[in-house]
Amino acid sequence: MDFVVSDEMRVRLAMIGEFMEKEVIPLEGEMLHGSPQTLAERVSAAQAKVKQMGLWAPNHPAEFGGLGLSMVDHGLFAEAVGRSPLGMTVFGTQAPDAGNIEILHKYGTPEQRDRWLQPLVAGEIRSCFSMTEPETAGSNPVLLETTATSDGDSYVLNGQKWFTSSADGAAFAIVMAVTDPHAPPHQRASMIIVPTDTPGFNLVRNVSVMGEAGSGHASHGEVAYQSCRVPKSNLLGSEGGGFVIAQDRLGPGRIHHCMRWLGIAARSFEMMCQRANDRVVDANGDTLADRQTIQHWAAELEAEIRGARLQTLHAAWMIDQHGAKVARDEISAIKFVVANTMLKAVDTAIQVHGALGVTDDTVLAYWYRHERAARIYDGADEVHKTSLGRRILRRYSAS
Numbered sequence: 149m150d151f152v153v154s155d156e157m158r159v160r161l162a163m164i165g166e167f168m169e170k171e172v173i174p175l176e177g178e179m180l181h182g183s184p185q186t187l188a189e190r191v192s193a194a195q196a197k198v199k200q201m202g203l204w205a206p207n208h209p210a211e212f213g214g215l216g217l218s219m220v221d222h223g224l225f226a227e228a229v230g231r232s233p234l235g236m237t238v239f240g241t242q243a244p245d246a247g248n249i250e251i252l253h254k255y256g257t258p259e260q261r262d263r264w265l266q267p268l269v270a271g272e273i274r275s276c277f278s279m280t281e282p283e284t285a286g287s288n289p290v291l292l293e294t295t296a297t298s299d300g301d302s303y304v305l306n307g308q309k310w311f312t313s314s315a316d317g318a319a320f321a322i323v324m325a326v327t328d329p330h331a332p333p334h335q336r337a338s339m340i341i342v343p344t345d346t347p348g349f350n351l352v353r354n355v356s357v358m359g360e361a362g363s364g365h366a367s368h369g370e371v372a373y374q375s376c377r378v379p380k381s382n383l384l385g386s387e388g389g390g391f392v393i394a395q396d397r398l399g400p401g402r403i404h405h406c407m408r409w410l411g412i413a414a415r416s417f418e419m420m421c422q423r424a425n426d427r428v429v430d431a432n433g434d435t436l437a438d439r440q441t442i443q444h445w446a447a448e449l450e451a452e453i454r455g456a457r458l459q460t461l462h463a464a465w466m467i468d469q470h471g472a473k474v475a476r477d478e479i480s481a482i483k484f485v486v487a488n489t490m491l492k493a494v495d496t497a498i499q500v501h502g503a504l505g506v507t508d509d510t511v512l513a514y515w516y517r518h519e520r521a522a523r524i525y526d527g528a529d530e531v532h533k534t535s536l537g538r539r540i541l542r543r544y545s546a547s
């Protein structure tokens with residue numbers, strides 16, 4: 149195992165770290181209680197600087213201006229920009245576009261790449277990914293009911309989706325729909341590109357999540373597909389290949405999520421320690437940092453974050469060495485370990501901040517609201533534990 153960072157990557161990480169501290173984190177006040185319009189302008193100005201620095205969307209394929217990073221380097225990048233909720237957007241690597249870029253790059257036809265991939269990588273348009281449905285269990289997507297019926301040279305889509313994140317303002321959706329209900333379960337569905345201005349693509353609402361419906365990129369759309377007709381040339385990959393593509397989208401993507409969460413955990417932890425040192429709690433001038441309870445929290449969290457980080461880097465290294473399939477166990481394990489470690493770090497930092505922790509004067513409450521979902525999307529904790537546990541126990545069964 150070797151997580152040694154190359155000199156080149158070390159320089160990039162130092163540049164990213166400095167940019168995050170000086171240019172991105174200061175925008176959080178505008179995000180938390182300023183004007184969305186002013187925020188959009190300032191984010192756009194920061195994006196222009198990132199492009200000038202040659203650090204725009206480093207995770208994208210080298211032929212599209214990315215840096216051709218290894219999975220370990222991807223992870224380190226995600227950790228660095230994860231320190232602020234605005235980091236991914238400022239560096240052009242936000243979900244769901246990043247995952248869509250990966251699958252368009254791998255499965256897109258030359259025409260699909262020209263029309264959708266190129267402007268997506270350049271940050272000129274946004275996209276969304278439309279798989280989960282309100283009426284069927286997302287944890288078992290073979291149950292999904294949205295259909296794409298063949299009609300001459302077209303598919304006609306019908307069905308209800310929700311949690312189509314960032315549908316509001318997106319140029320297109322990649323939709324998972326049943327193209328052959330009689331095929332074996334994992335060959336029933338396909339991925340189809342649906343421009344959002346197609347008649348029959350109806351954004352019903354931005355679903356209110358933890359008190360906020362959001363807008364634009366920061367939203368989760370409910371979408372009704374009502375006789376929504378697209379040409380068959382919008383099929384991504386092969387008919388019936390939807391589950392294979394979905395798997396490709398999720399595997400390495402979990403490294404990005406986990407390392408971004410570790411960025412959140414690290415910053416929450418730092419804020420916690422700073423607050424503990426500053427907050428005087430008795431007449432002798434003792435601070436929270438003088439209290440054993442807080443010392444234990446600091447010790448436990450530091451150890452847990454370090455463990456989660458090493459586990460994630462190891463999973464990334466396994467993918468680099470042996471591919472995502474061989475690293476299945478490692479990927480399942482980090483998904484639930486890191487999500488829970490990150491949430492514990494945010495929660496503990498809020499506790500140490502007292503009332504300040506639940507205000508929007510710091511970023512902690514934002515993370516508390518927005519990152520709870522980490523234990524649900526990309527495979528709920530229980531789903532990963534069940535599949536990992538089953539594989540582990542099988543190794544010990546008498547053959």
Ligand SMILES: Cc1cc2nc3c(=O)[nH]c(=O)nc-3n(C[C@H](O)[C@H](O)[C@H](O)COP(=O)(O)OP(=O)(O)OC[C@H]3O[C@@H](n4cnc5c(N)ncnc54)[C@H](O)[C@@H]3O)c2cc1C
Pocket residue numbers: 244277278279280281284285286287288310311312313368521523524525526527528529530531534
């Ligand atoms: C913030 C956020 C963003 C999202 N973005 C997108 C997006 O862009 N595109 C998209 O298509 N979807 C998106 N999703 C949806 C997400 O993929 C689903 O929520 C997820 O797959 C779980 O499906 P479900 O919500 O239907 O839960 P269900 O499948 O109904 O499961 C509910 C709960 O049951 C438990 N459970 C499920 N299966 C098992 C099992 N086998 N064993 C034990 N317990 C189990 C788990 O605790 C789980 O949380 C997003 C979700 C959130 C919260």
